[in-house]
Amino acid sequence: xxxxxxxxxLIQRTLLSGVFLSLGLIFTGFAFLVxxxxxxxxxxxxxxxxxxxxxxxxxxxxxxxxxxxxxPYFALASFIVLALLAVSLLVS
Numbered sequence: 814x815x816x817x818x819x820x821x822x823l824i825q826r827t828l829l830s831g832v833f834l835s836l837g838l839i840f841t842g843f844a845f846l847v848x849x850x851x852x853x854x855x856x857x858x859x860x861x862x863x864x865x866x867x868x869x870x871x872x873x874x875x876x877x878x879x880x881x882x883x884x885p886y887f888a889l890a891s892f893i894v895l896a897l898l899a900v901s902l903l904v905s
Contacts, residue, residue, distance in 0.1 A: 820878040827874045831867030835860045869898050 842856025872895045879888035 815878065815882040820882060823874050823878055824871060827870050828867060831863060831870055835864035835867065838863055869895065872898065 838856050838860030840860075842853045842858075842860055844853070845856055846853030872891055875891040876888050876895065879885070879891060
């Protein structure tokens with residue numbers, strides 16, 4: 814069975830991974846930008862995109878965790894939240 818501790822750890826790892834990936838990309842992009850490389854702006858944008866996508870990744874992990882934990886209604890509610898995030902991204 815999928816314990817609550819495993820579920821919390823999954824969400825924590827997802828958020829930490831997104832933040833550290835974003836942090837690494839932003840710092841690398843800033844270093845490249847200071848050195849005059851044109852790749853710096855691209856890396857900065859990639860870092861900001863990773864930071865913005867981190868909450869969506871969390872919702873994906875919530876769907877997985879709730880489904881695996883045997884709570885289909887919460888998984889469905891999380892899927893609806895993910896769909897709303899996608900629609901808001903497409904509209905803006």
